[in-house]
Amino acid sequence: xxxxxxxxxxxxxxxxxxxxxxxxxxxxxxxxxxxxxxxxxxxxxxxxxxxxxxxxxxxxxxxxxxxxxxxxxxxxxxxxxxxxxxxxxxxxxxxxxxxxxxxxxxxxxxxxxxxxxxxxxxxxxxxxxxxxxxxxxxxxxxxxxxxxxxxxxxxxxxxxxxxxxxxxxxxxxxxxxxxxxxxxxxxxxxxxxxxxxxxxxxxxxxxxxxxxxxxxxxxxxxxxxxxxxxxxxxxxxxxxxxxxxxxxxxxxxxxxxxxxxxxxxxxxxxxxxxxxx
Numbered sequence: 703x704x705x706x707x708x709x710x711x712x713x714x715x716x717x718x719x720x721x722x723x724x725x726x727x728x729x730x731x732x733x734x735x736x737x738x739x740x741x742x743x744x745x746x747x748x749x750x751x752x753x754x755x756x757x758x759x760x761x762x763x764x765x766x767x768x769x770x771x772x773x774x775x776x777x778x779x780x781x782x783x784x785x786x787x788x789x790x791x792x793x794x795x796x797x798x799x800x801x802x803x804x805x806x807x808x809x810x811x812x813x814x815x816x817x818x819x820x821x822x823x824x825x826x827x828x829x830x831x832x833x834x835x836x837x838x839x840x841x842x843x844x845x846x847x848x849x850x851x852x853x854x855x856x857x858x859x860x861x862x863x864x865x866x867x868x869x870x871x872x873x874x875x876x877x878x879x880x881x882x883x884x885x886x887x888x889x890x891x892x893x894x895x896x897x898x899x900x901x902x903x904x905x906x907x908x909x910x911x912x913x914x915x916x917x918x919x920x921x922x923x924x925x926x927x928x929x930x931x932x933x934x935x936x937x938x939x940x941x942x943x944x945x946x947x948x949x950x951x952x953x954x955x956x957x958x959x960x961x962x963x964x965x966x967x968x969x970x971x972x973x974x975x976x977x978x979x
Contacts, residue, residue: 784842801916822872899946
């Protein structure tokens with residue numbers, strides 16, 4: 703399903719939700735209380751600003767007695783071929799989060815990737831795929847990044863291992879563009895970025911990336927990813943431990959103020975390299 707078609711279905715979801723809610727003579731606050739979200743969230747669902755989780759759609763069906771229409775729509779939209787199966791649920795939660803904290807040990811996180819960088823990563827992991835498949839995956843990643851442009855964008859704090867600044871994904875010119883993009887988002891205060899330098903030595907999570915997500919109306923969640931696999935963690939004790947590990951990494955990293963010049967310097971290094979090739 704193309705991006706425009708997908709958005710049109712979400713807009714239909716929102717319009718139908720509003721119609722059914724009003725027919726049931728319920729306010730947004732009243733419906734929200736019955737399905738365990740805020741009235742503001744119901745309003746954002748109706749405007750297609752936020753996308754409800756599957757269990758919320760199921761509760762809406764139950765309260766409004768809609769014979770499963772919202773669950774069916776939600777399942778259709780969640781079943782997104784642009785994302786790996788193990789990441790689809792995390793992508794859904796990412797769009798609902800109010801705060802996202804991320805640690806990237808080797809690659810730029812998807813929300814910060816440029817199109818050229820995303821294309822190079824996708825080709826590297828799918829070397830025999832046709833261009834149509836690559837484009838589908840890259841478009842999904844670019845679509846995810848739109849949450850950083852929304853008025854309701856989450857607080858987004860990222861720690862990048864210095865590896866991320868040095869591994870030349872997409873060639874020197876592409877890397878310079880990618881690092882410039884991160885620096886620009888940092889200067890615009892869209893994101894907070896720290897760099898964990900090589901000198902920091904070992905760190906608590908050395909087997910994959912970590913994403914922590916906070917929500918207004920749901921418990922926090924952690925997502926970890928390794929080779930062709932991902933784990934969504936919602937056990938409170940495990941999530942608490944993941945938060946503690948992230949705090950250790952953040953404490954060992956350079957400050958945001960010291961990280962920005964390092965990112966810009968790495969971009970300049972790649973730019974010089976590109977000019978001599």
